[in-house]
Amino acid sequence: MVKDMAKAVCCEYCASWYHTRCEGISDEVYKFLNAGGDQIHWFCKSCNSKALDVMKLVQGLKERNEMLEAKLDEVKGQVEEIALVRGSFAEKIREITREEVQEAKEKELRECNIVISNIKETDHGAAGDPDQEPVTDNGIVKQLIHNVLGASDVEVVSTTRVPKVKKQGETYNRKLVVKLGSVNQKHKVLRIAKRSRDNDDWQGVYINPDLTKQERKKDYELRSELKRRRENGETNLILSRGQIVTKTNAGASFLHRGHSPAVS
Incomplete structure (x- = not known):
């Protein structure tokens, strides 16, 4: 028991008071402990090793906590990155969906159309002949389809020059976009x-399907590949239904270097 006025120190671990003499604390050390206040910590002999163990444990926990916080920050960064990628991916899906919807609409608008190139632009009739009908694009197209191609049952619904307006000084003949009565009529005209x-009067006039922007890009790439392969020495190559195929002497097409066979 420590009496009042006796020199004693308190163990900060077990909170017990001890005589300085019992703990072997000199007067100088006692004064130093008192002068240090809260900045100096003292443990009794029995608690000293325990206190050191606790301090090591606390230090270890602190280090592990810092490592855990660093790991959490890393995971947080990864989660934020994933969220950004996910958002970007979702936007890309929406963009692709919009493009596919727009492409489907464009195809639907063109499903009955053909494009005719190199027809001379004119909308005038024969001079001084009031009985002759004006020579219009619509009339010329009907003459081509009904008389030259022999498809008198095909209905010519409308004809439109593209682009609608020429730039000043341009003299080329704009292409004609022709809308026919049905998809079947379009396929018939393309076949013949x-x-x-x-x-001889229609040399240089070409009839093709009315393609969308994406279809035109694919067609250009196919024709470029066809040209390259022909220049590399491959022979009997043709384009058939969006494929590059080899044509046999009998006129049949077969699978060529990984390309799908043409649909007959």
């Missing part, structure tokens, strides 16, 4: 389009 080559 080569007949115009047998007529």
Whole structure:
């Protein structure tokens, strides 16, 4: 028991008071402990090793906590990055969906159309002949389809020059976008389009399907590949239904270097 006025120190671990003499504390050390206040910590002999163990444990926990916080910050950064990627991916999906919807609309608008190139632009009739009908794009297209190609049952719904307006000084003949009565009529005209080559008056006039921007890009890439392969020595190559195929002597097409066979 420590009496009042006796020199004693308190163990900060067990909170017990001890005589300085019992703990072997000199007067100088006692004065130093008192002068240090809260900045100096003292443990009794029995608690000293325990206190050191606790301090080591606390230090270890502190270090592990710092490592855990660093790891959490890393995970947080990864989660934020994933969220950004996910948002970007979702936006890309929406963009692709919009493009596909727009492409479908464009195809639907063009499903009955053909494009005719190199027809001279004119909307005038024969001079001084009031009985002759004006020579219009619509009339010329009907003459080509009904008389030259022999498809008198095909309905010509409308004809439109593209682009709608020429730039000043341009003299080329704009292409004609022609809307026909049905998809079947369009396919019929495309099947017999080569007949115009047998007529001297229609040399250089070409009939093609009305393609969307994406379809035109794909068609350009296919034709570029066809040209490259022909220049590399490959022969009997043709384009058929969006494929590059090899044409046999019998006129049949077969699978060529990984390309799908043409649909007949």
